[in-house]
Amino acid sequence: MARCRRLPWLLLTLFVVLLPGLALASGGGGHGPGLGAQLPLWACIPFAGILLSIALFPLVAPHFWHHHYPKVAMGWAVLFGVPFLMVYRGQALDAILHIYVADYIPFIILLWALFTVSGGIVVRGSLKGSPLVNTGLLLIGTLIASWVGTTGAAMLLIRPMLRANSWRVHKTHLVVFFIFLVANVGGSLTPLGDPPLFLGFLHGVPFFWTMHLLPLYALVSVLLLVIFFVVDTRLYRREPADARAALQAEESVPVSLAGLHNFGFLGLIIGFVLYSGMADHGAVAFTEHLHVPFQNIIRDVGLIGVGLAAYKMTGDGLRAENDFNWGPIAEVAYLFAGIFMTIIPALEILKAGSHGDLAWLVAGVDSDVRYFWVTGLLSSFLDNAPTYLTFFNTALGSLGAPGTEVEQVQVLISTTEGPLTVRTLMAISAGAVFMGANTYIGNAPNFMVKAIAEESGVRMPSFFGYILRWSLPILVPCFVVVTFVFFLAT
Amino acid sequence: MVGHRDLQLTVEGDEKTVRGFFRGFFLGRNGVSWPLFNAELGIAHDRLLDAVQERLHLRPNHAHVIVAEPDFEAVQRALADPRAEGLELVSVRPIEGCFFRFAAHVFTRERADAVTDCFVTSAPPEVHLDGWDPVVRVDEDAAGVELYSPVHDFEWKASGTVRGPLRPVLAIHGQARRDDQVVEQPLELVLGVSLL
Numbered sequence: 001m002a003r004c005r006r007l008p009w010l011l012l013t014l015f016v017v018l019l020p021g022l023a024l025a026s027g028g029g030g031h032g033p034g035l036g037a038q039l040p041l042w043a044c045i046p047f048a049g050i051l052l053s054i055a056l057f058p059l060v061a062p063h064f065w066h067h068h069y070p071k072v073a074m075g076w077a078v079l080f081g082v083p084f085l086m087v088y089r090g091q092a093l094d095a096i097l098h099i100y101v102a103d104y105i106p107f108i109i110l111l112w113a114l115f116t117v118s119g120g121i122v123v124r125g126s127l128k129g130s131p132l133v134n135t136g137l138l139l140i141g142t143l144i145a146s147w148v149g150t151t152g153a154a155m156l157l158i159r160p161m162l163r164a165n166s167w168r169v170h171k172t173h174l175v176v177f178f179i180f181l182v183a184n185v186g187g188s189l190t191p192l193g194d195p196p197l198f199l200g201f202l203h204g205v206p207f208f209w210t211m212h213l214l215p216l217y218a219l220v221s222v223l224l225l226v227i228f229f230v231v232d233t234r235l236y237r238r239e240p241a242d243a244r245a246a247l248q249a250e251e252s253v254p255v256s257l258a259g260l261h262n263f264g265f266l267g268l269i270i271g272f273v274l275y276s277g278m279a280d281h282g283a284v285a286f287t288e289h290l291h292v293p294f295q296n297i298i299r300d301v302g303l304i305g306v307g308l309a310a311y312k313m314t315g316d317g318l319r320a321e322n323d324f325n326w327g328p329i330a331e332v333a334y335l336f337a338g339i340f341m342t343i344i345p346a347l348e349i350l351k352a353g354s355h356g357d358l359a360w361l362v363a364g365v366d367s368d369v370r371y372f373w374v375t376g377l378l379s380s381f382l383d384n385a386p387t388y389l390t391f392f393n394t395a396l397g398s399l400g401a402p403g404t405e406v407e408q409v410q411v412l413i414s415t416t417e418g419p420l421t422v423r424t425l426m427a428i429s430a431g432a433v434f435m436g437a438n439t440y441i442g443n444a445p446n447f448m449v450k451a452i453a454e455e456s457g458v459r460m461p462s463f464f465g466y467i468l469r470w471s472l473p474i475l476v477p478c479f480v481v482v483t484f485v486f487f488l489a490t
Numbered sequence: 491m492v493g494h495r496d497l498q499l500t501v502e503g504d505e506k507t508v509r510g511f512f513r514g515f516f517l518g519r520n521g522v523s524w525p526l527f528n529a530e531l532g533i534a535h536d537r538l539l540d541a542v543q544e545r546l547h548l549r550p551n552h553a554h555v556i557v558a559e560p561d562f563e564a565v566q567r568a569l570a571d572p573r574a575e576g577l578e579l580v581s582v583r584p585i586e587g588c589f590f591r592f593a594a595h596v597f598t599r600e601r602a603d604a605v606t607d608c609f610v611t612s613a614p615p616e617v618h619l620d621g622w623d624p625v626v627r628v629d630e631d632a633a634g635v636e637l638y639s640p641v642h643d644f645e646w647k648a649s650g651t652v653r654g655p656l657r658p659v660l661a662i663h664g665q666a667r668r669d670d671q672v673v674e675q676p677l678e679l680v681l682g683v684s685l686l
Contacts, residue, residue, distance in 0.1 A: 058640055066632055066641040151637065169668050240668065325634040335638055444637040451640045455597045459670045 035091050036352030043345035046080035050338050051382040055441045059463055069331070073338030080342045094289045095344050101292060103202055104340040107385075109300045110198055111149070112329050113269050113307040118152025119324040120262045120314030125255035128247055129165035131232040134174060135225055137161050138181050142221050145186030146193035148266060154183045154445040155322055160255075162456045167243050170235040172460060175453040176470045177228040181221060183445040184437035188217045188430065192273065194443070196379075196388030196432040203392065204406035205425070207277040209413055212422065216430045216482055223478045259318045265310040272302040328448065339386050346390055353397035362398050366419060368487040371395065372427035376435030376479065380442045380471075388432035395424050427487055434479060438471045439463065495559045496585045496656050498528070498681060500552050501569070503577040505529060508553035511577060515568055516561075523561055528554035531660065532667060533588075534676035552580060556656070559584075584682040585656050590663050592674040593649040602626075602646040605672060608665050609652065617654035617662065624648035 053072050057065035065072070084092045127133050137157060145153035161178060165171050187193030190210055191201035197210050236244075276299035283291035349356035354363070365374050375391040399420050401411040415421045436443030440450055440463055450460050461469055501508050512525040533554070535544075543549045557565055562582065569579045594605045602624070609619055625647045632641040652662055659677070666674040 054638055058638070062639070062641045063629060063632075066629070066636070066639040069639050155635075169670060171670055243668075323635055327634045328637040331636060331638040447640040448635050448637050451597075451642065452635060454671075455601075455642065457596070457601055457669070457671055459595075459673075 034352075034355075035088065035095065036348035036350070037355040038088075039345045039349055039357070041349065041357035043080065043084070044342075044349070046076040047339075047342040047346050047386075049079075050076040050335070050342050051386065054335060054383055055381055058441065058447065070334045073335050077338040077341040080345070084344070094287065095348065096341065097287060097290050099340050099344055099347075101286065101290060103199065104336060106202055106296065106300055107195065107198060107336065107340075108329075108333050109303050109307075110192070110269075110273070111151075111195065111332055113303040113310075114149040114152050114192065114266075115155075115329050116307040117262045117265045117269065117310045118148045118156055119322050120259040120310055120318050121148075121156055122258040122318050122321045123156060123160040123255065124253070124258060124321075125160075126250075126253045127160065127164035127255060128250070128252060129161075129168060129174075131229055131236050133164060134161070134232055135229045137164070138177060138228060139221075139225060141178065141182030142186035142225075145182055146189035147270065149192055150183045150187035150194055150443065151328065151445045151448070153186060154178070154449050155324075157182060158449050158452050159322070159456075162453060162458070166456070167247050168236075168239055169243075170238065171453075171458045173228070173231050173235060173470075175449060175458055175460060176466070177224065177231075179446050179449050180224055180437045180470075180475060181228075183449055184443050185217065185220050185224065185434055188213045188433040190270075192270065194433045194436070195385040197429060199385055199389050200392060200425075200429065201273070201277065203389075204409035205413070207274050209425075210429065212426055213430055213433075216426065216434075216486055219485065220434060220478050220482060223481065224474070227474060258321075259314055261313060262310055265306050268306045269303060272299045272306070275299060275302075323452075328444070332444070336385075339383070343386050343389065347393045350390060350393040350397045353400055356397070358394075362394055365391070365394055366398070368421075368423045368427040369483055371424050372431040372479075372483060372487055374431070375428045376431030376438070379432045379435045380438035383441075384432040384436040384443055388428060391428045391432075392425075395420060395428060423487065430482065430486075434482075435475075437475055439467055496556050497559055497562055497685070498583050498585055498679060499555045499557060499562075499565070500580040500582075501555060501577055502550050502552055502580050505551055505553045508555065508577060511568075511574065512555055512557075512565075515565065519561075519564070523558050526556040526660075528556065532663065532674075532676050534678045556585065579686070582685040584685065585679050586682050587654060587680040588656050588659050588677055589651055589653040589680070590659070590666075590675050590677045591649070591651045592666055592672055593647070594669075594672045595645075595647050596671050597642040597645055599644060599646075601671065602644075602648075605646075605648065605669065608662060608669070608672075609648075609650065613652075613662060614654075614658045617652060617658050620651040620653065622648060622650040 050073060053065075053069075053076070057069070057072070081096065085096070088095075127137070137160065141153050141157045144156075148156065158175075158178060161174060162171075165174055184194075188197070188210065191198040191205070191207055193210075197205075200210075201207060276293070276295045279295040279298075281294040281298075283293050284297060285291050346358075349358045350362065353359065356362075365371055371391060371394075375387060378390075379387045395412060396405065396408045399408060399412055401408045403411075409425075412420060412425055413422045437446070440446045454460050460466075509527055512527075516524055540552070544551055566579065566582075568574060569577055592609075596602050596605060606624070610622065613619065627645040629641060629643050632643040634643075652659055656679070663674060663677050666672045
């Protein structure tokens with residue numbers, strides 16, 4: 001019921017940010033190339049505000065945030081949107097319509113479809129939580145996360161992982177490595193895996209380009225799995241001997257998957273996304289400056305159909321076993337409605353490159369190593385999707401190539417020599433996806449996994465405990481290795 | 491050995507050798523009673539200084555073993571045997587009682603019930619619980635999983651100090667050690683004067 005009561009806030013947010021713009025649409029104005037050069041840096045304050053709200057409120061005022069985040073998101077959106085429209089009129093309208101139609105709506109539709117489909121797949125049965133079984137579970141999660149999304153993979157596997165280890169005293173490390181691998185690193189191979197990569201796809205990065213991250217993904221995954229196996233083996237040996245003996249004697253229920261038809265729907269989702277990246281049926285002109293490729297419309301309608309069909313054809317019982325509800329997707333819808341509005345000045349200024357107020361950032365982030373670490377460190381503390389988009393635009397702004405955004409991306413990914421190359425986009429993508437694991441607030445599923453684990457009796461570290469005891473000693477050295485192997489050695 | 495006092499023996503010697511000696515000795519006595527080793531049970535050192543000195547190897551290692559009083563004479567004889575070379579009985583102190591502090595933070599009613607059962611419902615009458623005043627926060631609106639606004643719909647915190655005779659308190663301490671969401675401090679013994 002709480003979610004239903006919040007629906008008006010979402011509609012109001014969209015109404016406030018879109019309708020004044022539509023009213024101005026008749027005034028025209030055009031989306032001039034100079035918007036990024038005109039906008040002052042302080043126009044980015046609402047963007048910083050909404051990202052910091054997402055980062056800090058769950059830590060300092062969780063109950064307030066839980067009940068009022070739609071209002072907070074709307075507040076930041078209005079704070080930027082209304083003056084923006086009043087001052088820049090037609091240009092502002094074009095920018096707003098473009099980001100909602102080209103980014104926000106497809107983004108939400110894809111996440112909703114993936115969430116609905118993966119929420120109907122259930123892993124049943126009992127596994128015996130030995131180091132080998134746990135490593136296997138993490139490996140499976142790491143492998144499927146790129147295809148069902150990190151949220152979907154986490155939702156699918158966290159409960160079986162916890163069930164398998166319910167007898168154990170030492171469980172914290174299991175959940176922490178689950179966050180590292182399944183909720184983050186595992187999502188780096190396709191645009192379906194993690195929201196930043198899907199945003200890249202929406203901005204012209206080819207679907208299979210993300211496979212360029214395979215060597216990085218493999219290296220980090222293997223390192224983490226080996227470390228996990230060693231840590232888990234040591235802790236397994238410290239478990240009470242009687243509990244280990246009881247586990248061996250316990251009759252195991254064979255592992256099975258229910259809701260298998262949802263894998264078919266998952267295939268359809270992949271198919272629709274692939275299709276939109278490969279087909280070219282021209283574009284539909286919504287306004288003078290807003291042209292949406294027809295294949296993207298087919299993709300989004302198709303994804304809605306897939307989601308609805310999956311929902312209809314999957315019994316409520318299966319979803320209940322996953323403790324499924326619409327809460328997570330509603331949160332994404334509300335918050336990203338605000339994020340996409342407030343990110344406009346940052347993106348426009350970055351696109352302006354040396355002509356914008358963020359020229360210092362564009363000039364300062366000038367190597368793959370810096371792109372990797374700056375994108376990564378900001379992704380650790382701010383949501384990684386908008387952070388990715390910010391540095392994606394920083395790179396395009398630095399590139400200064402002529403043409404549309406898609407053409408600029410093509411130039412970037414086909415360049416192998418010079419300060420900005422295909423490795424730059426690899427650095428941004430890997431930084432955003434991998435380093436979302438550095439903190440609880442780096443990537444959306446982290447908090448979800450933490451909460452589910454706590455409700456299952458696992459003592460999870462505090463915000464800073466997670467960073468000091470786990471991220472800094474384990475993840476950061478892995479990322480240093482990635483830096484040397486992939487961004488410094490070449 | 492119910493009804494008998496427990497004694498804490500301090501034995502100078504390598505910890506593993508002491509454990510091996512006592513286990514072998516009690517097995518040889520048909521295993522009717524069994525020694526307890528402080529280091530295995532998470533029992534705090536008598537003094538912080540002792541722990542520091544031992545860790546820094548500033549003095550010979552002292553292993554602490556708990557045996558029931560009726561077994562003591564036989565143990566003493568065995569330790570005095572010349573074949574028990576390298577082991578020396580340093581002190582023997584009766585255990586008057588013991589206590590430990592704990593704090594729990596759980597997120598479901600079932601888990602809260604389990605913790606309550608451990609410390610309150612199932613605790614024997616001779617065990618006392620000080621400072622038990624659980625705090626519950628229920629937010630029905632927060633049911634279900636969240637990605638960006640994570641709040642538990644049920645949150646329960648409790649803390650306290652468990653006091654009483656060694657064996658029942660030890661049993662509760664052992665149970666608490668197996669619960670990941672209960673943070674228990676090391677067990678502290680209340681010792682009488684040395685019998686040596």
